Amino acid sequence: MGIFKRLFQTKKGAEKARKYQMGLQNTTLSDESLRALFKWPIKDDFYSELEETLILADTGMNTALKISDDLAKAVKKKRVDSTDALKEAFVEVMRTRYIPVETLGNHHFEVHFIMGVNGVGKTTTIGKLAHRYLAEGHSVMVIAGDTFRAGAIAQLKIWADRTGAAFYAKDALSDPSSVVYEGLEKAKELGIDKVLIDTAGRLHNKQNLMQELEKMVRVVKRFDEFAPHQRWLVLDATTGQNGMAQAKVFHEVADLNGIVLTKIDGTAKGGIIFAIYDQFSIPIRYVGLGESVDDLEPFDIESYLAGWLGESF
Ligand SMILES: Nc1nc2c(ncn2[C@@H]2O[C@H](COP(=O)(O)OP(=O)(O)O)[C@@H](O)[C@H]2O)c(=O)[nH]1
Ligand SMILES: [Mg+2]
Structure with missing residues (x-):
């Protein structure tokens, strides 16, 4: 066999x-x-x-x-x-x-920062993750920390409605940290256990990005000293080698502990995740395999390589 x-x-x-x-x-x-x-x-x-x-x-x-x-x-x-x-x-x-040998902590209250440059699939990934966590029996809130465009908030709201996740947002251009603060207050009140925070991906200004993320980190630490527990970078597989530069900046700013690789349903092979692992030891958590709600799978190297090798089974 x-x-x-x-x-x-x-x-x-x-x-x-x-x-x-x-x-x-x-x-x-x-x-x-x-x-x-x-x-x-x-x-x-x-x-x-x-x-x-x-x-x-x-x-x-x-x-x-x-x-x-x-x-x-x-x-x-x-x-x-x-x-x-x-x-x-x-x-x-x-x-x-x-594949690192990890002992994953069991958090009662787990905050995710979902980061990455514009268009990589952050908001979509949050929708898919919410769906997955809800199906696993968790309670989930999504917070619209990308306040840069009204469209981004509306898009997250659609995902919340579609999946049944709780949703927290303020008006466009609100201070993301205040959105996060109020969202977390609400999440605590509701006894939510998974919080997914959408963030803006304005990489062209690293200083701004850093300040904004640092402020958000300070805010979540008021709720849990170990938060944000998950600091994940979303990478678009079609970006190729540029993914390395993105990982470098976000890792410096946010001490990443996970990668989500999206759009591998296209022609891109996504080998950049291995280069990033070699350089920064950031484990790959999930892969995006399409645009619909259940097109997100935990990273599984055997399945991934079977796909690479065109193996049937
Ligand atoms: N084919 C495919 N498209 C995706 C995937 N993930 C996200 N997208 C699409 O990529 C575009 C940008 O996604 P969005 O979540 O708005 O990116 P954001 O700017 O990082 O929040 C949308 O059209 C999504 O439907 C994926 O895994 N596969
Ligand atoms: Mg978005």
């Missing part, structure tokens, strides 16, 4: 992987690249071709070299002698490199 078939044997695993596969249909590297490359016995120039292919998938050079080195070592060490064992070694290398 092939490695991916084996991995997705359980029904739940298979459903999840199929969802990725559908979302990644356009992403799948074409036959000339990864899929064709992963054949035993490997070609003489296998590792340099792998590096090129990974670079085309937006991992950047350093990360491509690291992955390729790790795989070469694993192939030797594990005495790989079949196509399937080769794929398995690749999955294992990627899992080891990019």
